[in-house]
Amino acid sequence: MEPRLLFLILVGIAIGLSCLAGYWRKKAGEAAFAAALLADKAEDRDRHCRLAVMAGHRDACRMFCFAHPDFYEDRHPLKPFRFRGISVTFYGHYYPSRYKRLLDEEQRGFCRTLYAFKEGENHGIDFFKACMAALPVDTASCHVMFMPCSNWIKYGQRFKRLDWYITTHRKELTSGLYDVDVHSERESLHECKGSERILERNYNITGDIKGKRIIIVDDVFTSGQSLTDYKEEIERCGGEVVAAIFYGKTVTVPPLFLIKAHVWGGHIVRAITHEP
Structure with missing residues (x-):
């Protein structure tokens, strides 16, 4: 047999075996990912998820990331960080709805x-109290202002009960709910994608806030664009904005x-050290 023909045959066999291995690797990843979705115990879910990641399953990679955000x-919940010169903290990690099936029940x-x-069905008092307690700045005599929403109805629904809590239970604070006039409707910033995230201002600050130390309250921190604006x-x-929660x-x-x-890397280390 001619060397050239033999070489082509061997290359063909190698390509065929590679495709076959890739096919079964993909199938193994899909099976492990399905097992992770169905697992009742956290350790089983994590084990199957790791196997699916090693097989190259993309959604398993995201699931693993969400399971181990640390x-x-x-930036971690109730651990303040600096952003644009102010202290910022948040209550918990938020996962976009498109990733719902990758999340655990908690x-x-x-x-x-x-x-x-966001819909005004949860007063948010627990979140407010926890984040205020975590802030490293002196919050006494601060004025709380709320991030304008896509329309005035959502603005009122979302923040009216926090306004009530501040005015009735937090005498060291003042509420700025009515310092803002949301005069028109705009698209929700969180519904925009990528470079299309352009904040159309639909509000005016009508209250007298000159000289006041301000704490901003909002629902979700993503890029910080709306906070900066x-x-x-x-x-x-x-x-003077001193903090945001x-x-x-x-x-x-x-x-x-x-x-x-x-x-x-973790799998290799465990194999070398003979850890389970």
């Missing part, structure tokens, strides 16, 4: 409470190859 997040439960807060408008009106922060998903590398 591995990939540098994560789904938190997202449900956040959605209820609102902070600049408050400061243009003479207020959020019910949730959108979880950060790193490049998937980093998650795969993390899981594979």
Whole structure:
């Protein structure tokens, strides 16, 4: 047999075996991911998820990331961080609804409470108290202002009970619910995608906030774009923004190859050290 023909045959066999291995690797990943979704125990879910990640399953990578946010997040619930010169804290990690099936029950439960807060069905007092206690700044005599929503109805529904709580139970604070006039409707910023996230201002600050120390309250921190815009408008009106608190922060998903590398690295270390 001619060497060239033999070479082509061997290349063909190698390609065929590679495709076959890739096919079964994909099937193994799908099976492990399905097992992770159905697992009742956290340790079983994690084990199957790791196997699916090692097989290259993309949704399994995201599931693993969500199950271990401390591995990939540098900002954590009720741990204040600095952003644009102010102290910011949040109550818990928020996961967009498109990832619902990848979450455990505790994560789904938190997202449900956040959605209820957005719709005015959850008063948010527990979130407010916890975040205020976590802030490293002196909150006495601060003026609380609420992030304008897409329309005035949602603005009132979302924050009216926090306004009641502040005015009746937190005498060291004042509420700025009525300092803002939401005069028109705009698209929700959280419904925009990527570079399309352009905040159309639909409000005016009508209250006298000159010289006041301001704490901003909002539902979700993602890029910080809306916080930056609102902070600049408050400061243009003479207020000083000292802090901001959020019910949730959108979880950060790193490049998937980093998650795969993390899981594979852990697997290799366990194999070397003979850990279970």
